Amino acid sequence: MPAPSQPRGNAVVEVRHVSKSFGDREVLVDFNLDLFERENLVILGKSGTGKSVAIKIMVGLLKPDSGTVNVLGYDVPTLSTKELNALRLQVGFSFQGSALYDSMTVRENLEFPLKRNLGIYNRSELDEKVMSALKDVGLESASNLSPAELSGGMKKRIGIARTLILNPKIMLYDEPTAGLDPVTSSEINELILSVRDKYNTSSIIITHDISCARETSDRIVGLFDGRNKVEGTFDELKKQNNEELKPFFNY
Numbered sequence: 001m002p003a004p005s006q007p008r009g010n011a012v013v014e015v016r017h018v019s020k021s022f023g024d025r026e027v028l029v030d031f032n033l034d035l036f037e038r039e040n041l042v043i044l045g046k047s048g049t050g051k052s053v054a055i056k057i058m059v060g061l062l063k064p065d066s067g068t069v070n071v072l073g074y075d076v077p078t079l080s081t082k083e084l085n086a087l088r089l090q091v092g093f094s095f096q097g098s099a100l101y102d103s104m105t106v107r108e109n110l111e112f113p114l115k116r117n118l119g120i121y122n123r124s125e126l127d128e129k130v131m132s133a134l135k136d137v138g139l140e141s142a143s144n145l146s147p148a149e150l151s152g153g154m155k156k157r158i159g160i161a162r163t164l165i166l167n168p169k170i171m172l173y174d175e176p177t178a179g180l181d182p183v184t185s186s187e188i189n190e191l192i193l194s195v196r197d198k199y200n201t202s203s204i205i206i207t208h209d210i211s212c213a214r215e216t217s218d219r220i221v222g223l224f225d226g227r228n229k230v231e232g233t234f235d236e237l238k239k240q241n242n243e244e245l246k247p248f249f250n251y
């Protein structure tokens with residue numbers, strides 16, 4: 001691995017020697033990863049290289065076959081369901097498909113985690129948190145719309161707002177720009193940067209979109225065949241002329 005390009009804070013995620021197979025299919029092989037405080041780390045790789053599996057292991061949705069996973073000081077694979085729920089309050093997972101409830105308005109979608117995870121039912125507190133989260137993603141006027149009335153980019157923003165509303169320390173973005181046009185993608189990339197700066201979050205962004213990687217990353221890890229083979233800033237990786245990265249940079 002190349003030397004770090006800038007001084008770093010403490011690690012909030014430490015993954016060491018993790019392997020994971022499904023039947024005969026080795027998805028992650030001796031996978032290692034650090035995420036540092038206030039860092040946007042992109043995991044870049046083709047479809048099916050194990051990016052989502054890596055993230056699921058970090059939040060305890062999947063167990064590794066071997067290796068260690070430490071998130072915010074928790075030894076994730078050994079946690080009980082109750083401990084995992086406590087950890088997940090601090091680790092926001094923004095799903096690829098936004099995962100909004102179609103039968104609820106935007107406001108109700110945002111209130112849901114506040115009620116379920118934080119037990120907040122006070123009307124004015126709910127209103128204040130919902131409006132603040134909507135403001136952060138630039139969609140204050142969307143509170144009474146249903147998901148069916150939102151564009152793809154708006155859905156992504158609301159999905160991010162619903163994760164942010166719990167004020168997580170770590171944000172995990174799964175393909176945040178998938179299915180979006182270039183202009184809307186850039187807006188989402190800017191939002192990811194503003195979340196880091198406003199909330200002081202550390203984030204992992206998994207993507208195969210090189211523009212997303214360029215615009216959002218402080219550092220990039222390239223994941224190929226289940227192994228993290230390259231690491232560096234966008235410019236460092238571009239200069240490396242690595243065979244596996246070439247298809248991404250020839251855009």
Ligand SMILES: Nc1ncnc2c1ncn2[C@@H]1O[C@H](COP(=O)(O)OP(=O)(O)OP(=O)(O)O)[C@@H](O)[C@H]1O
Nearest residue numbers: 022025027045046047048049050051052053054208
């Ligand atoms: N629960 C599971 N059971 C069996 N196989 C799985 C499971 N989850 C993932 N896989 C397999 O692991 C491999 C990696 O999947 P993963 O979703 O991590 O890919 P990815 O890099 O995130 O790609 P994409 O960008 O397409 O989502 C795939 O071959 C997938 O079929």
